[in-house]
Amino acid sequence: MDLKEEEKKERFFFAFWPDSQRQSLLGRLREELFAGIQAKAIPLELLHLTVLFLGWTSPRSIEEIIKELPGRLKTEGFPLFFQFSKAVFKRRGKEGIIWLEAVRVPPPAERLLQDLIQLMTQKKLSFQAHSPFVPHITIFRHVLPQSLPGNLAKRKEIELPAPFELGVDTLYLVRSELKAEGSDYKKVFSFPLVQQN
Numbered sequence: 001m002d003l004k005e006e007e008k009k010e011r012f013f014f015a016f017w018p019d020s021q022r023q024s025l026l027g028r029l030r031e032e033l034f035a036g037i038q039a040k041a042i043p044l045e046l047l048h049l050t051v052l053f054l055g056w057t058s059p060r061s062i063e064e065i066i067k068e069l070p071g072r073l074k075t076e077g078f079p080l081f082f083q084f085s086k087a088v089f090k091r092r093g094k095e096g097i098i099w100l101e102a103v104r105v106p107p108p109a110e111r112l113l114q115d116l117i118q119l120m121t122q123k124k125l126s127f128q129a130h131s132p133f134v135p136h137i138t139i140f141r142h143v144l145p146q147s148l149p150g151n152l153a154k155r156k157e158i159e160l161p162a163p164f165e166l167g168v169d170t171l172y173l174v175r176s177e178l179k180a181e182g183s184d185y186k187k188v189f190s191f192p193l194v195q196q197n
Contacts, residue, residue: 009056011176014116015048016082016168017187018137023047025164026100030139032161033087034098038147039140046185048174049082049137049166051109052116053128061125066173066189072115077108078193079169082135088157089148096143098152100160102135109135112171112193137166141182169194 018026023044030041082102090097113133120127145153152158173189 009058010062011055011178012057012062012188013053013174013176014051015172015174016051016166017048017170017172018166022164022166026137026139029100029160029162029164033158034140034149036147037098037140037143037149039098039143040182042139042141046183047137047139048172048185049135049168051113051171052120054120055126055128057125061123062173062188064123065119069116069119069191072119073171073191073193074108074111074115075193077106077111079167080106080108081165081167082106082109083163083165084137084160085163086157086159087139087152088136089143089145089152090156091145094145095141096145097138098140098143099136099138101157102166105133105135109133109168 026047027044083104084100085103086101088099088101090099110133113129117127117129149158169192171191171193172187173191175186175188177184177186
């Protein structure tokens with residue numbers, strides 16, 4: 001990663017990333033639940049669970065974060081598992097998004113988020129943190145509400161036919177690049193969350 005051009009600011013976020021097996025599972029689940037939906041499907045390799053969004057950040061600031069963060073992260077309780085049990089529709093103007101939502105936030109994940117917020121605050125960096133933190137994986141954008149399955153259109157959320165787990169043992173720092181066809185993500189650094197023996 002080239003961090004020398006300090007005048008350029010880029011968009012970054014912290015996230016957990018499903019492995020290829022979970023990506024395939026998410027793809028099958030999406031096809032089974034939403035076969036006829038009119039929406040933009042997120043490519044399987046880009047599916048993720050955002051922990052904290054930084055927005056526009058300078059390379060120098062990112063370099064400082066990469067140096068300091070390993071000493072700040074608490075690895076107790078990792079690896080952990082998020083339990084996903086429902087699909088949720090969120091309206092965004094005339095369109096909307098659909099995400100898969102976890103039933104709760106494991107305490108180690110909440111502590112990790114607070115550690116990140118504390119560091120970003122100390123560095124005087126802008127960030128977006130939702131309160132409360134709702135772990136979710138967005139699977140569709142630009143959803144036309146009239147194409148929603150009847151049960152989701154009425155209730156705005158549905159239970160998954162088979163809940164699934166997402167195992168987490170690594171935190172990724174990801175660069176987001178806006179392109180004509182949508183956002184493109186590149187993992188620029190990884191922080192192992194499992195204590196090494």
